[in-house]
Amino acid sequence: MALEVLLEFFRQPNALEDRLDALWRAHPDLDPRDRGLIHEIVLGVLRQWPLLDAMLRIPMNKTLPDQQLTAWTALRIGLYQLHWMRVPPHAAIHASVELVKRSPDQPLTGFVNAVLRRAAELTPEQAWESVRDPARRLSVQHAHPLWLTRRWLKQLGEERTAARMAANNAQAPLTLRFHGADDDARAQWLAELAESGVEARPLEYPPEAVLLPQGGRIPALPGYAEGRFAVQDRAAMAAARLVDPQPGERIVDACAAPGGKTAHMAALSGGAATIVALDNRAERLQRVAENLDRLQVQGVEVRVADARNADELGAELYDRALIDAPCSGTGVIRRHPEIKWRRTAKEIAQAAERQGEILRGVASRVKPGGVLVYAVCSMEPEEGPDQIAAFLAENPQWRRDEVEAKGLGLDSAWFNELGELLTEPSEHGVDGFYAARLIRVTDTE
Numbered sequence: 255m256a257l258e259v260l261l262e263f264f265r266q267p268n269a270l271e272d273r274l275d276a277l278w279r280a281h282p283d284l285d286p287r288d289r290g291l292i293h294e295i296v297l298g299v300l301r302q303w304p305l306l307d308a309m310l311r312i313p314m315n316k317t318l319p320d321q322q323l324t325a326w327t328a329l330r331i332g333l334y335q336l337h338w339m340r341v342p343p344h345a346a347i348h349a350s351v352e353l354v355k356r357s358p359d360q361p362l363t364g365f366v367n368a369v370l371r372r373a374a375e376l377t378p379e380q381a382w383e384s385v386r387d388p389a390r391r392l393s394v395q396h397a398h399p400l401w402l403t404r405r406w407l408k409q410l411g412e413e414r415t416a417a418r419m420a421a422n423n424a425q426a427p428l429t430l431r432f433h434g435a436d437d438d439a440r441a442q443w444l445a446e447l448a449e450s451g452v453e454a455r456p457l458e459y460p461p462e463a464v465l466l467p468q469g470g471r472i473p474a475l476p477g478y479a480e481g482r483f484a485v486q487d488r489a490a491m492a493a494a495r496l497v498d499p500q501p502g503e504r505i506v507d508a509c510a511a512p513g514g515k516t517a518h519m520a521a522l523s524g525g526a527a528t529i530v531a532l533d534n535r536a537e538r539l540q541r542v543a544e545n546l547d548r549l550q551v552q553g554v555e556v557r558v559a560d561a562r563n564a565d566e567l568g569a570e571l572y573d574r575a576l577i578d579a580p581c582s583g584t585g586v587i588r589r590h591p592e593i594k595w596r597r598t599a600k601e602i603a604q605a606a607e608r609q610g611e612i613l614r615g616v617a618s619r620v621k622p623g624g625v626l627v628y629a630v631c632s633m634e635p636e637e638g639p640d641q642i643a644a645f646l647a648e649n650p651q652w653r654r655d656e657v658e659a660k661g662l663g664l665d666s667a668w669f670n671e672l673g674e675l676l677t678e679p680s681e682h683g684v685d686g687f688y689a690a691r692l693i694r695v696t697d698t699e
């Protein structure tokens with residue numbers, strides 16, 4: 255199954271999560287351990303892809319054409335298992351050889367066997383240590399595309415680029431957001447987790463965050479069906495906390511699907527704010543409805559709207575707005591390694607343009623004195639700090655709001671001197687995220 259998913263990806267890079275979800279649905283009886291194994295192989299191969307290829311080329315005595323995709327993919331799976339999963343060599347090599355034997359690349363069975371045997375003796379360093387050019391070396395060592403490596407090198411220098419890339423290739427922590435405002439209910443849920451043998455560590459920032467050090471199958475955890483928690487990274491939790499929804503207010507979540515932050519805002523307001531959740535893709539709004547349903551969030555108005563178009567946002571002005579804008583996603587590569595292979599430099603510019611349009615559209619529907627939070631799970635300046643700087647330069651009726659991080663339940667280390675949230679997986683251990691909290695000045699200011 256891992257081979258099939260990877261073959262599809264190498265033929266036509268796709269959104270992996272949707273593909274894996276479809277696989278789990280098609281095989282509901284799959285043993286959770288097998289599922290974990292498939293997941294790890296697929297994500298791991300995509301994390302290390304060109305490094306795997308560079309290592310595999312060392313012992314090859316003839317070139318293996320790209321078209322022999324099954325042989326290549328079986329080799330990548332084998333080498334990943336050998337070096338990153340510590341699968342015993344005979345088992346890893348045997349599994350890959352069997353895959354090739356039963357495929358159109360069957361004549362290459364002996365070749366795959368011989369290459370893997372020799373690659374088992376190599377270290378990853380041998381694939382990149384003699385590469386002189388820093389961008390090329392880092393790009394092989396940490397398996398990132400050359401254009402992205404060059405972009406980050408220019409912005410960050412060698413050390414920080416290497417740290418970012420290494421963090422992108424590390425396993426991301428699994429954090430849950432307790433869905434509720436009641437400390438007693440949270441303590442009771444933590445006790446239930448402990449009773450069922452699940453180690454769960456409550457975190458300080460934000461207080462609803464809980465770390466599951468061992469990972470685990472989410473729907474099997476106590477409280478899942480009752481909607482007592484959702485899976486969410488802590489940096490993503492910061493967005494709703496920055497909005498700081500208050501009871502009685504009207505709040506728009508302009509890019510809402512699949513509804514993670516809508517539900518969080520509902521919880522933070524104690525269910526007493528009126529939330530309007532919009533997305534321009536009807537099929538994704540179905541996911542919002544499902545998530546809100548499981549988390550037992552009621553009273554949210556969910557509808558299709560293009561947030562670039564102020565008319566579609568409704569006639570009334572809102573007290574607060576959240577824009578969790580569509581973006582390149584470079585801040586979540588550690589969770590979605592395929593992002594680094596799917597994006598192009600051009601897409602970053604296109605995303606920034608669309609974000610600017612959404613920002614202008616939504617800003618026009620916020621009351622004087624109202625708050626707007628703009629967030630992206632990207633670490634690209636054009637999508638974050640530059641976007642907001644340009645918006646503020648053009649819109650004097652808006653300014654950055656002062657953020658008192660601790661008062662909002664957030665870690666002050668996540669914020670820069672302008673009060674913007676700018677997280678880096680390598681430094682903060684959370685996803686790469688940008689968020690700014692803006693306020694629309696009142697007419698008398």
Ligand SMILES: C[S@@+](CC[C@H](N)C(=O)[O-])C[C@H]1O[C@@H](n2cnc3c(N)ncnc32)[C@H](O)[C@@H]1O
Pocket residue numbers: 508509510511512513514515516532533534535538559560561562578579580581612
């Ligand atoms: C980063 S995701 C939002 C994630 C969501 N806030 C959550 O926490 O679960 C961005 C969303 O923006 C939506 N989107 C893209 N362009 C849009 C537009 N012009 N108007 C409204 N929504 C848009 C996408 O369909 C996508 O669902």
